[in-house]
Amino acid sequence: MSERNKHKRDFFSSKFGVIAAAAGSAIGLGNIWKFPYITGVYGGAAFLFVYLLFILAIGLPVMLSEFIIGRSSRRNAFGAFKVLAPGTSWKYIGVLGVSAAFLILSFYCVVAGWSLQYVILSFENGFSNKSPEEIGAMFTSFTEAPIRPVITQLIFMLLTAAIVIIGIKKGIEKYSKILMPVLVVILIILCIKSVSLEGAKAGLVFLFNPDFSKLTGDGILVALGHAFFTLSIGMGALITYGSYIRENNNMANIAVNVTVADTVIAILAGIAIFPAVFAFGIEPGEGPGLIFITLPNVFHQMQGGYIFSVLFFILLSIAALTSSISILEVVVAYFMEEFEIGRKLSTVIAAILISVLGVLCSLSMGVLSPFTLFGLNIFDLIDWISTNMLLPIGGLLIALFIGWFFRRNRVQEEVSKGGKLTGIYLTVFMFLVKFVVPVAIAIIMMNKVGLLKF
Ligand code: PHE
Numbered sequence: 206m207s208e209r210n211k212h213k214r215d216f217f218s219s220k221f222g223v224i225a226a227a228a229g230s231a232i233g234l235g236n237i238w239k240f241p242y243i244t245g246v247y248g249g250a251a252f253l254f255v256y257l258l259f260i261l262a263i264g265l266p267v268m269l270s271e272f273i274i275g276r277s278s279r280r281n282a283f284g285a286f287k288v289l290a291p292g293t294s295w296k297y298i299g300v301l302g303v304s305a306a307f308l309i310l311s312f313y314c315v316v317a318g319w320s321l322q323y324v325i326l327s328f329e330n331g332f333s334n335k336s337p338e339e340i341g342a343m344f345t346s347f348t349e350a351p352i353r354p355v356i357t358q359l360i361f362m363l364l365t366a367a368i369v370i371i372g373i374k375k376g377i378e379k380y381s382k383i384l385m386p387v388l389v390v391i392l393i394i395l396c397i398k399s400v401s402l403e404g405a406k407a408g409l410v411f412l413f414n415p416d417f418s419k420l421t422g423d424g425i426l427v428a429l430g431h432a433f434f435t436l437s438i439g440m441g442a443l444i445t446y447g448s449y450i451r452e453n454n455n456m457a458n459i460a461v462n463v464t465v466a467d468t469v470i471a472i473l474a475g476i477a478i479f480p481a482v483f484a485f486g487i488e489p490g491e492g493p494g495l496i497f498i499t500l501p502n503v504f505h506q507m508q509g510g511y512i513f514s515v516l517f518f519i520l521l522s523i524a525a526l527t528s529s530i531s532i533l534e535v536v537v538a539y540f541m542e543e544f545e546i547g548r549k550l551s552t553v554i555a556a557i558l559i560s561v562l563g564v565l566c567s568l569s570m571g572v573l574s575p576f577t578l579f580g581l582n583i584f585d586l587i588d589w590i591s592t593n594m595l596l597p598i599g600g601l602l603i604a605l606f607i608g609w610f611f612r613r614n615r616v617q618e619e620v621s622k623g624g625k626l627t628g629i630y631l632t633v634f635m636f637l638v639k640f641v642v643p644v645a646i647a648i649i650m651m652n653k654v655g656l657l658k659f
Contacts, residue, residue: 248419275447282441
């Protein structure tokens with residue numbers, strides 16, 4: 206089967222295509238929905254500073270590790286380890302990754318569905334003439350309803366599956382190439398608008414002037430965990446994308462570009478949101494509802510708010526879509542190569558199974574909210590297990606695999622095709638994956654165990 210598979214495999218057609226697709230995966234709800242709200246909760250600039258440190262010291266090396274594993278094996282997140290380390294248990298990293306992808310996509314589609322609903326609400330001018338309380342109540346009553354959020358979630362899954370069925374070059378790469386630059390343009394327009402509001406300066410101070418006394422131990426660990434989520438690392442999404450990278454593309458360079466792009470977008474999202482939040486006297490630590498509850502208030506008080514509201518939620522949905530396709534691709538590539546099922550059938554099966562779980566996630570906001578485990582509803586539980594357990598464990602094992610199993614010579618050989626990573630850079634990279642990354646992740650895991658006791 207391996208030979209046939211080799212010939213059938215798709216490739217990204219250019220380096221820009223790889224960067225657009227991988228950046229599209231990284232940039233998503235994590236940057237635009239989650240990053241601003243956790244930055245708000247954990248104190249602003251000090252949190253941002255620590256987060257940037259983790260992106261550089263942990264995120265970047267794990268991302269390059271995933272690319273190395275993907276390209277040198279030309280397999281999915283599970284098959285890669287069977288090719289590179291035959292007869293060993295390393296392949297269970299892939300099982301962990303496919304499970305994480307399955308779980309993450311189930312709740313990711315729910316939040317993306319909220320975003321779709323807010324595109325519709327924006328078009329209908331649904332926020333006008335509403336008090337802040339009414340806008341808050343709108344969000345709660347929408348997310349707790351049994352039918353509507355399920356429908357928007359399923360529509361979002363349909364869009365995701367349609368792009369994944371079209372395949373790598375015609376689907377993921379083509380859409381990412383168009384959608385990502387559009388996203389950047391819309392975000393920059395929003396930033397300009399937000400920064401020019403009266404009273405915007407306090408938002409910029411909050412975001413860029415660190416007050417380390419606000420930083421808690423918890424905040425440090427949240428920053429570390431978020432570095433994984435936002436870069437799409439720890440579950441093999443970038444192993445799968447790495448398997449479509451051509452030999453003559455410089456992977457270290459691609460990893461740097463993607464990491465920088467993801468970080469810039471998160472900071473742009475911060476610049477688009479915080480000045481506006483402060484200008485209108487809204488609480489930065491609002492929580493997960495920051496964009497869904499607060500921004501419509503901001504938009505409808507702004508001149509030109511109608512158009513900015515429409516643009517913002519389209520932008521959020523686009524960003525979510527280029528991420529969700531990479532999550533679904535992990536499961537689809539696994540089904541295709543391990544069970545020899547066609548792309549279309551694999552996608553349909555994966556989308557249906559994940560949607561079943563997704564419907565439960567959505568309903569756990571309302572009718573199923575009494576069903577809890579460890580005090581968490583289904584949505585929070587699935588988020589908790591995948592983001593806080595599976596991604597960090599996956600990242601830890603990927604770093605150990607590259608650092609202690611693959612080792613320096615094979616790393617050097619793989620990254621030297623179409624690029625160079627020699628001398629001090631290679632030494633720093635090997636030191637990070639061998640020691641720094643595993644130790645840091647072990648700390649996150651210990652924190653989570655502590656939280657469980659709580
Ligand atoms: N990085 C994506 C985001 O920020 C989410 C994601 C996580 C995608 C894990 C792939 C893998 O929204």
